[in-house]
Every structure is written in C-alpha cells, then in structure tokens.
Amino acid sequence: MPDDVFHPVDAETALAGTPPGHKDELRLWLRLLTCTNLIEAEIRRRLRTEFDTTLPRFDLLAQLERAQGGLTLGEISRRMMVTGGNVTGLATRLEEEGLVERRPDPSDRRVQRLRLTARGRRDFARQSAAHESWIAELLGGLSDRDRAALHALLGRAKASVRTGLEGSP
Template identity: 50%
Template sequence: MQTDRSKDRLRLWLKVLKATRAVESEIRENLRQEFTTTLPRFDVMAALSQHLDGLKMSELSGVLKVSNGNVTGIVERLVDDGHVQREKVPGDRRASRVRLTEAGIAEFARQAAAHEAWIDQMFDSVPEAEVQTLSDALDQVARRLENEGRDR
C-alpha cells in the first residue's frame, strides 16, 4: 500500500532525476561550446587527474564504471589531442597505462575551474543552509545502496 510518505519520496526522486538531467545537459553544452569537448572526455581527464602516475585501461574503466571499449575511443582522442599519453606496462604485453600529459594537466585545470563555476551558478538558488543538508541526504542514499549492493 502506498502512503503519502512513499509518494513524497517518489516525487523527490523524480525531482532529483529532472534536476540531474538538466544540470548534465547544461554541462555537456558548456563543455562543447567553451572547450570543444565532451562530458566523457572531461570525466576521463578528471579520473586521470586523481591518479597522476596513471592507470591501466582496466583500472580507468573501473574508476569510471564503464566498459573498456567505451574508454578506448575516448582515450585515443585525448592522445591525439596531446592531453593523454599511453605507455606499456612492464611484464604485461597486452596492458597499457594512461596518464595526463603536462598539457593535459593544464587543460583539465582550465576545464575543472569552469566546471566548478558552472555548478556554483546552477546551484546558486539553493539556500546555503540547505546545501549541506541536501548533500548529506543524497550521500546517505548512495552509501546505503552501495552497501546493499555489496551484500548481494
């Protein structure tokens, strides 16, 4: 039986989803217009910026939670642009490690600064007192689902 509380939670989810799609769409368009790039390329560079020693392609796929095939084409374009370099992994002929180049580090820093400003602007109508509350609530949902997923 559905309760008013469950209907409220359903409405909350639909609002979160609507807001997420709107924010993502805006970010995609901003990246395209200002940097002639895509959100997946930004995501790869963001992951690599957290691992400056580089990641194996399989590790990068794991961090991004996508298939190796999805990452390969993105990495190829970033290599062509001079933002990422690929190197062989000693002792593993099939594996390669990818990492940001100096140019890639500088370019990601520019994009990340713009990204942060876009997010700040998009969320500026959320009262400051509610930002942490909303963040904590969404984090609780994510942690719970991650923990339940591990228990399966």
C-alpha cells in the first residue's frame, strides 16, 4: 500500500501500549475484530468496484444458492441475522433486476419462496469465485500450517464463547 494512504487507528492499535498480560482477553477480541473489519472492508470495496454490488446483496444470493428449494423472507432474515424489512427491500430490488424470483411454496400457497433465477445463479457464480480468490489472496501470507493452527485455535475460541453463553441470562 502506498505510504500516503490514510489508515484509521483501530481499537487494537489504540491498546498497543498496554503491558503484556494486561487485558489479554480484550486484546484478543480486538485483534479478531480488527482482522474481520479489515477483510470485510476490502471485500465490500471489491464487490462494489468489480461487480457494482454490495455485501448484503452478495450474502442474500449466497443464502439462496445454498437452498435449492428457495427460502422464505423470514428464513433469509434469520440466516443473515437482519430484520425482515432489510431483506424485503433487498429481495424486491434483486427481483426487479431479474436475479431472484418469488414462487408460491408447494406446501402452502400463501407463503412465497425466493429463488435464484438462471441469471442470478450465473452472476453469483462469478461473484463467488472472485470472493473465494480474494479471501485466498488476503490470507495468502499465512502458511498451510499457520492456517490450520489458526483454524483449530479459533474453533476452541468459538467453543469457549458458546460455553460462556450457556451461563448468560
């Protein structure tokens, strides 16, 4: 990256002067958050630049690509962890563009299921392939061994978080 590019100070960097061992859990969480934010910002930028689309649109198409029978708006909302209103507006725009279609549910005609159109499948396949290569590029500085170790450690961290949530109100 050029030296003249502005880099905002993230929360992790702000704690850089904290003595080792001090607030280790907080420092770990901030490192995870910083990595996530850096990757997500770059993916958002590349989706916008290369496909003139957004991450929420990509995510909705990804959910539909995984569900051969389609999904209701409520199912999409739960999977994406967003409100129904967000999904409704997004689905309407994608339908207007010919990327998704609404069809009655075979078991309950009152329910509409959203599915990818042929064009939607083609567009998503291109975006998905690019997304996969971007992630590989961004994490390419890690060796196979480092990626495996990090994956295992993050699995343990995920289990720790779930265990902590079990005792939460």
